[in-house]
Amino acid sequence: MKKVTEKKVARKVAKFFANVSNDVSNGLIGIGNSTPSRFLCLINAGLLNGFTREEIFDIFIGFGEIENLIMIERKSYCILSFKNECAAAESYEKLNGSFCLKGDTQALYLSYLENFPTNLVGVQENPKVWPNGLKLKENFISEEEEEKLLGLTLSDPQTLQLKHRTVKHYGFEFKYGSNKVDRNPLPNGIPEEMEPIITKLVEFGMARPDQLTVNHYAPGQGIPLHTDTHSSFEDGIVSISLGSDIVMDFMSNDDGRRVSIVLPRRSCLIISQESRYSWSHGITPRKYDVTEAADHGLTVVRRENRTSLTFRKVRTSKCDCTFFRWCDSRLEDSVDLSGKTADNIERNHVFRVYDEIATHFSETRHSPWPNVKAFIESFPAGSLLLDIGCGNGKYLMCSQSLFSIGTDRSKQLLNVCRKRGYQVVNADCRASPFRDDVADAAICIAVIHHLATEDRRLQTLQDISRILRKGGRALVYVWAKEQEIGKRKSTYLLQKKSNASRAEVCPTPETYSEAVLPVHINRTDFKHADVLVPWSLNSKESTGTDTPTYLRFYHVFKEGELDSLCSKISNISICRSYYDQGNWCIEFEKK
Ligand SMILES: O=C(O)CCC(=O)C(=O)O
Numbered sequence: 001m002k003k004v005t006e007k008k009v010a011r012k013v014a015k016f017f018a019n020v021s022n023d024v025s026n027g028l029i030g031i032g033n034s035t036p037s038r039f040l041c042l043i044n045a046g047l048l049n050g051f052t053r054e055e056i057f058d059i060f061i062g063f064g065e066i067e068n069l070i071m072i073e074r075k076s077y078c079i080l081s082f083k084n085e086c087a088a089a090e091s092y093e094k095l096n097g098s099f100c101l102k103g104d105t106q107a108l109y110l111s112y113l114e115n116f117p118t119n120l121v122g123v124q125e126n127p128k129v130w131p132n133g134l135k136l137k138e139n140f141i142s143e144e145e146e147e148k149l150l151g152l153t154l155s156d157p158q159t160l161q162l163k164h165r166t167v168k169h170y171g172f173e174f175k176y177g178s179n180k181v182d183r184n185p186l187p188n189g190i191p192e193e194m195e196p197i198i199t200k201l202v203e204f205g206m207a208r209p210d211q212l213t214v215n216h217y218a219p220g221q222g223i224p225l226h227t228d229t230h231s232s233f234e235d236g237i238v239s240i241s242l243g244s245d246i247v248m249d250f251m252s253n254d255d256g257r258r259v260s261i262v263l264p265r266r267s268c269l270i271i272s273q274e275s276r277y278s279w280s281h282g283i284t285p286r287k288y289d290v291t292e293a294a295d296h297g298l299t300v301v302r303r304e305n306r307t308s309l310t311f312r313k314v315r316t317s318k319c320d321c322t323f324f325r326w327c328d329s330r331l332e333d334s335v336d337l338s339g340k341t342a343d344n345i346e347r348n349h350v351f352r353v354y355d356e357i358a359t360h361f362s363e364t365r366h367s368p369w370p371n372v373k374a375f376i377e378s379f380p381a382g383s384l385l386l387d388i389g390c391g392n393g394k395y396l397m398c399s400q401s402l403f404s405i406g407t408d409r410s411k412q413l414l415n416v417c418r419k420r421g422y423q424v425v426n427a428d429c430r431a432s433p434f435r436d437d438v439a440d441a442a443i444c445i446a447v448i449h450h451l452a453t454e455d456r457r458l459q460t461l462q463d464i465s466r467i468l469r470k471g472g473r474a475l476v477y478v479w480a481k482e483q484e485i486g487k488r489k490s491t492y493l494l495q496k497k498s499n500a501s502r503a504e505v506c507p508t509p510e511t512y513s514e515a516v517l518p519v520h521i522n523r524t525d526f527k528h529a530d531v532l533v534p535w536s537l538n539s540k541e542s543t544g545t546d547t548p549t550y551l552r553f554y555h556v557f558k559e560g561e562l563d564s565l566c567s568k569i570s571n572i573s574i575c576r577s578y579y580d581q582g583n584w585c586i587e588f589e590k591k
């Protein structure tokens with residue numbers, strides 16, 4: 001084993017000692033000591049260096065019985081005690097200054113301590129609070145039953161050899177990529193022999209399962225942390241352990257809190273409510289688990305071959321849980337809203353936002369899109385052009401030979417227009433304050449994608465057709481869900497970070513009474529049709545800190561959706577329908 005020189009060891013330990021003098025007051029007495037004791041400080045082998053308790057055990061277990069190990073949050077060291085001094089001395093002799101750690105990029109240094117520090121807050125001392133809704137029934141099945149079930153499941157050929165275990169599904173297949181169920185039933189249902197277990201589960205008040213996954217784990221194998229998707233399975237997922245105890249890890253999806261729970265063989269774990277809907281579960285691949293012994297020390301338990309039976313019930317309707325943030329039944333592609341909710345969303349996430357960001361928005365919106373400009377210029381001088389949702393008036397500017405009027409819901413944007421000398425009125429795009437059949441031309445550019453229901457989007461188009469004279473033409477642009485067509489990315493996807501809205505807020509969905517609106521990540525593909533899109537007020541010289549981020553509501557249109565909406569309006573005919581820079585566009589004429 002490669003080792004650094006003794007001199008260097010002494011230097012390193014002294015340097016470390018200087019760095020942790022603060023911790024010394026917490027009980028790290030004797031750092032730098034070479035007077036042997038049972039207590040060791042292991043330098044460069046802490047949580048901060050990416051070590052787990054198990055990895056430390058792995059390195060030291062060979063020297064003798066370990067009494068205690070404290071891993072400390074955000075520290076590059078940990079504290080270990082052996083049951084006897086010999087073991088400590090032997091490990092000190094062998095390992096001090098050696099490159100025995102993973103990666104071998106940093107040497108391990110050891111220092112004896114006078115005592116096991118009592119007032120350091122070790123990670124394992126955190127009170128273990130189980131996630132709500134998690135229930136464990138020990139001795140759920142008898143030894144005879146266990147033997148029978150193992151015989152049965154082990155003789156049944158496995159269908160799936162995964163990286164860290166073998167798996168077989170009955171009833172329906174569980175898809176590990178998406179954690180969803182494949183709704184096409186499998187040829188094999190749950191085997192008859194499981195009937196006594198199912199009966200017991202039903203007696204406990206659980207719904208009758210129709211799906212079973214059998215997992216086989218050899219020592220060293222595991223399953224990554226995951227949440228079985230809400231839309232696929234009912235509440236109450238059951239895991240029965242056969243053949244070996246194992247530690248299952250739980251992690252809160254909300255705050256990352258972790259809890260490890262020992263599942264004894266023959267026990268039945270019921271994962272329900274919070275533990276099912278807003279926590280992930282998994283099994284770390286390793287050969288042994290470290291668990292708390294009865295005397296509050298730690299013990300190492302070797303894993304044996306373990307077989308688990310996971311019983312689930314496939315959901316046939318939408319999930320009705322209250323864990324909206326994690327509920328894929330609610331984070332659907334598009335949301336179905338009442339008028340009242342739509343009003344609220346538009347007020348909070350459209351009008352208010354535009355009022356707040358008007359100046360900044362206006363600074364970033366100068367150049368008219370060429371196809372819109374060409375449309376405007378196709379009308380003879382003196383024509384009446386109505387710009388519905390005119391924003392900062394950039395199209396009123398390029399229509400100087402026409403008589404143009406703009407409308408908008410944002411008063412601040414109207415103020416920008418008025419300062420520029422344009423004629424504008426404050427109005428809802430669904431009901432423009434103009435007489436029927438007056439306009440030669442109308443444009444509605446990047447407006448109706450801010451309306452929260454299809455009804456409201458249709459009302460707007462209908463109102464535009466109302467104000468057009470017979471033979472008058474309108475041009476409508478909406479943001480497209482498809483931002484990449486035939487491998488060509490839209491300008492939006494190609495925008496540079498510096499001049500785009502830079503917000504990379506944590507995408508926390510926003511909950512309304514009827515729906516959850518996911519927050520879109522800028523410059524990425526749209527995953528949902530109804531989304532909140534961040535806008536951050538960062539000026540060019542921005543420091544990037546504390547600039548408020550606003551969320552604008554968008555309904556992004558799928559290919560064909562705008563056409564299908566227009567086809568519902570009887571008195572128009574579509575002149576052309578096209579895709580332009582990430583937008584779906586339609587020009588129509590009033591019949
Ligand atoms: O092995 C277990 O106990 C759990 C298996 C599991 O979580 C799954 O298959 O989804």
Ligand SMILES: [Fe+2]
Pocket residue numbers: 226227228281
């Ligand atoms: Fe699972």
Ligand SMILES: [Zn+2]
Pocket residue numbers: 230231277319320321322323326327328329
């Ligand atoms: Zn749910």
